[in-house]
């Protein structure tokens with residue numbers, strides 16, 4: 567093909583904008599269609615592991631993300647009563663995996679990504695309702711009746727993807743019986759006025775608490791998981807009463823009571839699980855990010871996997887651009903096994919975090935300490951294979 571390949575990306579979130587950046591750097595013509603009237607994110611943090619940071623490095627975005635993110639010098643893992651299970655020095659992860667992780671406000675990450683693509687490449691207030699594909703191209707139809715054609719269409723339209731439904735039919739989410747509370751609070755409003763007494767992962771019976779800094783450590787992001795089968799609303803923006811959280815985590819460590827008391831606005835989100843999807847690609851259309859592999863948040867890998875997808879998709883289209891259908895198959899072969907494994911590992915990590923039996927929890931904690939002591943496993947939780955991966959390396963493409 568002599569002319570530039572024309573790619574339409576549906577969805578201007580973390581995955582869609584990363585893919586656009588990666589595709590533009592490979593010299594392709596890219597148009598992003600986003601349903602919202604502006605590029606914006608919900609007020610929450612996102613953890614980017616070493617794998618995500620290496621992918622961003624390959625797109626020349628690592629420094630910009632690090633500049634507005636937060637870098638915990640130590641990762642703390644504690645029990646709900648405050649006993650330290652493990653401490654992981656950030657420099658160790660950097661040595662072992664070639665990059666340190668980072669935590670960032672979602673809006674700050676989206677700003678960095680949005681600034682990395684030309685304004686004219688993003689079309690706002692464009693809600694896609696269906697995608698069709700043939701041997702020679704694909705087309706996306708929008709709710710205002712317009713249609714755009716492209717050589718390739720990429721559905722990066724999130725967990726409730728219209729592109730995925732249009733290509734493969736509706737999914738079958740299963741309610742997990744778990745919910746999440748979350749808030750973002752200025753560190754200056756915490757009683758201790760610093761992060762350290764609160765930060766890290768806290769594991770307790772029926773629940774997990776995740777506390778980390780964002781925006782250079784000026785804000786703290788809290789995600790509090792708990793088992794509750796009565797609330798089943800899968801929304802990221804439904805508010806709830808702080809009193810409910812204080813009551814639920816009564817008996818957890820005093821630092822956590824302080825942090826709950828400091829948050830004015832809390833959100834409540836029911837967690838749904840989905841099995842890995844068997845097919846991502848049909849003809850000239852494919853999916854990426856949450857549209858391809860929605861996952862539970864226990865590994866903090868949803869955004870990281872979306873970012874990896876964009877890098878690998880661009881490499882595949884660069885390599886086999888003369889045959890776009892083959893390029894999309896190469897992308898899927900390269901990405902689906904890994905992303906599916908992350909989906910399943912996130913599921914089992916949730917079970918491991920929420921152990922109720924004190925004996926089972928102690929066995930888990932001892933196993934973590936032993937694995938760390940043996941030296942082969944940096945965090946002691948067997949996730950080195952996730953952090954090792956480098957989406958920017960030619961080896962990320964399947965043979």
Ligand SMILES: Cc1cc2nc3c(=O)[nH]c(=O)nc-3n(C[C@H](O)[C@H](O)[C@H](O)COP(=O)(O)OP(=O)(O)OC[C@H]3O[C@@H](n4cnc5c(N)ncnc54)[C@H](O)[C@@H]3O)c2cc1C
Nearest residue numbers: 577579580581601613694723724855856866867868869870
């Ligand atoms: C509170 C919270 C905390 C999280 N924490 C972490 C974490 O710590 N680490 C981590 O790695 N992941 C985390 N995740 C998950 C991670 O944010 C997602 O996996 C990631 O955002 C996926 O990116 P995406 O681009 O695929 O989807 P999204 O970010 O959802 O973006 C989809 C985009 O598509 C647009 N869109 C939707 N439908 C249409 C349509 N029909 N037409 C056009 N546009 C459309 C949406 O407006 C949106 O802009 C968290 C998620 C939440 C909600």
